[in-house]
Amino acid sequence: AQKVTQAQTEISVVEKEDVTLDCVYETRDTTYYLFWYKQPPSGELVFLIRRNSFDEQNEISGRYSWNFQKSTSSFNFTITASQVVDSAVYFCALRGGGGGNKLTFGTGTQLKVEL
Amino acid sequence: GAVVSQHPSRVICKSGTSVKIECRSLDFQATTMFWYRQFPKKSLMLMATSNEGSKATYEQGVEKDKFLINHASLTLSTLTVTSAHPEDSSFYICSAPRTGGKTQYFGPGTRLLVL
Numbered sequence: 001a002q003k004v005t006q007a008q009t010e011i012s013v014v015e016k017e018d019v020t021l022d023c024v025y026e027t028r029d030t031t032y033y034l035f036w037y038k039q040p041p042s043g044e045l046v047f048l049i050r051r052n053s054f055d056e057q058n059e060i061s062g063r064y065s066w067n068f069q070k071s072t073s074s075f076n077f078t079i080t081a082s083q084v085v086d087s088a089v090y091f092c093a094l095r096g097g098g099g100g101n102k103l104t105f106g107t108g109t110q111l112k113v114e115l
Numbered sequence: 116g117a118v119v120s121q122h123p124s125r126v127i128c129k130s131g132t133s134v135k136i137e138c139r140s141l142d143f144q145a146t147t148m149f150w151y152r153q154f155p156k157k158s159l160m161l162m163a164t165s166n167e168g169s170k171a172t173y174e175q176g177v178e179k180d181k182f183l184i185n186h187a188s189l190t191l192s193t194l195t196v197t198s199a200h201p202e203d204s205s206f207y208i209c210s211a212p213r214t215g216g217k218t219q220y221f222g223p224g225t226r227l228l229v230l
Contacts, residue, residue: 033217035218035219037221042223043206043208043223043224043226044221044222044223044224045159045208045210045221047218047219047220047221050217050218052217091158091159095217101147101149101212101217101219102149102161102164103149103161103210103219105158105159106158107157107158108157108158110156
């Protein structure tokens with residue numbers, strides 16, 4: 001069975017602070033894919049990143065960066081210099097390598113960025 | 116821009132009526148689409164996998180006769196909530212992977228309120 005754990009239910013930060021959202025996963029697949037999605041108040045899920053299990057390189061995209069640590073089964077997401085527009089629920093998700101495209105979602109982390 | 120659309124975005128209906136929600140892939144063909152349900156402040160729960168040309172695959176605990184899924188074409192899947200009751204009120208989201216892709220793109224969601 002696959003499982004994704006986002007232990008942080010809600011995080012509040014002041015604008016310009018850095019914030020890291022944690023994601024820990026469990027899978028027996030040797031090939032798998034990890035995702036982060038952003039869900040703003042409008043409800044639509046916005047794709048942020050996909051990482052496959054064979055690529056442990058960290059990735060940076062503007063103020064966003066991701067730290068994939070296979071040894072600890074973690075795929076953490078850091079927002080640098082947070083902004084109010086970053087306020088949203090962020091979901092980490094896992095897809096096994098066996099095909100079928102099924103995603104297992106974490107419970108999400110509500111990020112509130114205040115002025 | 117959006118690659119998956121949903122219609123309607125919001126619907127209010129009386130208890131006992133049926134509601135149809137459409138999910139369309141806009142610039143690609145999707146042999147598979149997914150239907151999720153999300154309760155307020157909760158994660159996405161996969162309801163079923165919609166397969167073009169064959170029956171949908173339902174997740175455990177999801178009533179097939181209650182939530183009818185039809186994948187009419189390579190760009191359209193519909194979810195019909197039959198004889199809706201207030202407990203069916205929720206946010207319904209569909210997704211589709213781009214052909215050959217490993218990333219699911221989500222529709223904007225449909226908020227259903229059953230009175």
